[in-house]
Amino acid sequence: MDERLEQEHAGQGSEGCRAETEPVQDPMRKIFISLLSASAFCCIFSFVLSCSLFSELYQRKAKNGGEWARDLATHLSCGMTLDDITRLTTHEIRTVELGPPWSGDFRVDGKWADLHLGFVGEELESFTLSQIDGVASAQISPRTNLCTGELTFFIYLNRTTRLQGWEVLLDGKPIPDSQERGALLLELHTGSYEIQAVKPGHEPVVLRLNLGNNDAGGQSVTLGKD
DSSP, X not given: OHHHHHHHHHHHHHHHHHHHHSXXXXXXXXXXXXXXXXXXXXXXXXXXXXXXXXXXXXXXXXHHHTHHHHHHHHTOOTTOOHHHHHTTOSSOEEEOOSOOTTSOSEEEOOSSEEEEEEEETTEEEEEEEEEEEEXXXXXXXXXXXXXXXXXXXXXXXXXXXXXXXXXXXXXXXXXXXXXXXXXXXXXXESEEEEEEEEOTTSOOEEEEEEEOTTSOSEEEEEETOO
């Protein structure tokens, strides 16, 4: 019996020691961690919401800020002189010396949009509208020929690494390998097109384009992209 009592006493002592060594959970610490997590979540949510609202307001302001350019474009006609256009706007008109192929000969400057004018001699032939549509991006319209009504799209054709060195065909005809921004530059009109990359002993890689009045005037596409 004495032996059993000693064993029970030893067991109770051991449990007592374990009980004493168990960490005590501080309720205030739990509350503090919960509040900290909630605050972090609120801050992140507020930041994302603010960015979304800012982007929406910025785009709306940019669209409204380009209204003058769209209005001016409706008053342009084939054969106008630079003096004719000067009388239609209070915005500054600058000469364009270097720029992308759609930049034209003159540019009517604005904060949210620019109107690019193409001349043949001293007579206006075409225009392209460049409109800011984001914090660091702009969108261009197709170049509109005021004399024929024809639209021109500027397609920057990139190729995946495995297609470098392949011949590129547009509707079955070879494309001159003129590089612009590291890509093949195509000037296409409204319609449907088939672009192929071909190499002897390999299956051709095909890309189809459909260009219409509502499409952006400047586009970047990649041939061979899955």
